[in-house]
Amino acid sequence: MSDKRVYSDNPRVLAVQTLAKIKNGAYSNLQLNQVIKQHQLSEADKRLLTTLVYGVIQHRLTFEYWLAPFIGDKKINPWVRELLYTALFQMQYLNKIPQHAIFNESIEVAKILGHVGTAKFVTAILHNISRQGLPEISAITDPILRLSIEASLPVWLIEELVTQNGEAATRALVATINDAPMQSIRVNTLLASDDEVVAALAAENLTAVKSQVADHAYIVSGGHVASSTVYQKGWLTLQDESAMLPVESMVLTPAVKTILDAAAAPGGKTTQIAQAIAADAKITALDVHPHKIKLIEQNAARMQVSDRIQTQVLDARKVASEMETTFDRILVDAPCSGFGLLRRKPEIRYDKTLADVQNLARLQGEILDSVSQKVAENGMIVYSTCTILRQENDDVVARFLANHPEFELVKTVTSHQLKPDRHEAVLHIYPNDYHTDGFFVATMKKKSGTPA
Incomplete structure (x- = not known):
């Protein structure tokens, strides 16, 4: 951060301050929400602040590449780098702001957060960029490195995705990874019908379009759903469309009486199960953290x-x-690297390593081994993650089945029969398939005659 203690309602100043804190380890969504609450900002300024923060995080490796020849080996204050990134983002991705306005505003931010010398340095860099142009990414000869810089994803992740899916599929996947996430909801059918919820949202100037991915799900635009009356009444909850699929695949018939949600916080899937089961059925919802249990209870x-x-x-x-x-159904929505959520949590691409993925895969296997001992005869485990890496998905399931012959993999089914022609029993949802979060769902049934 800048050494100067500056309080400002200028969205560009706030964006640079926020980015510097996120670079030091703060979570983007929490930090951004905190800043918006603490400052008197117009709706337009809130949008600009949010766009700048997420835009810089999403494209950080690209900006690093573009800026490198202009910075050279000079040591610059981290917040100055973030300021230059915000200028690059506006120049390259926000075509409604003229370049002279971007330059003037960026130099003003440099004066507010720094001093005259900082402002001169920023001015020189921006004018050099304007005169010389940015280096071409197409000049990078290594295809993996080129795609890494294009998509702003670490090289190791690009290598894994290419190995697992091929270069063409990886290109298609990462082409959508920096798109804005959509706001999706699930209707609470215990309290209201789909039509009632759509009408109630319309009364608050929110537009709901029916999902093609999940049942009782809608894409909502026109405002902030969590601030709506219909949200406060519990008629709906915010949930990504693909995150609804694990519960859809649990086959929650009236005969299902005991359900375990083994890693339940914050409770989106728990409440989805609750609205699908018989009135006399019971869900046990676990989390290792007491404060997260409170989130489930509040939901x-x-x-x-x-x-x-x-x-x-x-x-x-x-x-x-x-x-x-023992349980008729167990949902293991496992702790994972979260690479299916890159649109919503863009900073995780820089924080996670392949070693983290491998450690998580071990944890996921341990959870499955443990809960499998409490599955009733003919019961089922649904295993899901919000990642797109096979180490945490197919490989975990394959190891579990190899060690637990009392279980068999059955085809994952969903209400909308997604990917019906797929050759595998598991369901992979990639971010470019339906413009949702990436998800993985596997369904494993306990064979008859194998008691708990």
Whole structure:
């Protein structure tokens, strides 16, 4: 951060300050929400602030490449680098702002957060960029490195995606990774019908378009859903369309009475299960963190399904040793690297390593091993992640099945019969398939005659 303690409602100043904090480890969404709450900003300024922050995070490696020849080996203050990135973002991606305005505003921010010398330095860099132009990414001869810089994804992740999916499929996938995420909702059918929710949203000037991916799901535009009356009443919840698919695949018939949600926070899927089960069925929802259990309980209370959910603080790896009950259905929406969520959490691309992915895969396997001991005869485990890497998906499932012959992999089914012609039983949803988050779902059934 700048050494100067500056309070400003200028969205460009706030963007640079916010980016510097995120670079130091703050979460983008939490930091941005905090800044918006603390400052008196117009709706236009809130939009500009949000666009600048997410835009710079999404394209950081691209900007680093473009700026390198102009900076050379000069040591510059980190916030100055973030300021130059915001200028590059506006120049390259926001075509409604003229270049002279971008330059003037950026130099003004340099004066506010720094001093005259900083402003002169920023002025010189921006004018050099204007005169010389930015280096061409197409000049990079290594195809992996070129795609890494184009998409602003680390080289190791590009290598993994190409190895697993091929170069053409990887290009198609990463081409959409920096698009703005859509705002999607799930209707709480226990309290309202789809038509009632759509009408209630329209009354608050929000437009809802039916999802092609999941049942009782809609894409909403025109405003902030979480601020709506219909949200506060519990008639709907915010949930990505692909995140609804694991529960759809659980086959929650009236005969299903006991359900375990093994890693349940913040409770989106728990409440989805609650609205799909019989009134006398019970869900046990676990999380290892007490504060996250509170999130599940708050979600359940808002959606008026608390009577169907029992929460418990427990590490899912201890289910076998700590729990007596057996379950007809177990959902393991496993802790994962989250690479399916890059549109919503763009900074995770820079934080995670291949070693992290491998460690998570071990954790996921341990959770499956533990909960599998509490599946009732003919019961099912649905395993899901919000990542697109096979180490945490197919490989985890393959190892589990090799060690647990009492389970068989069955085809994952969804309400809209997504990818019906696929040759594999598991379901891979990539961000470019339906413009949703990336997700993976596997369904494993316990064979008859194998008691818990």
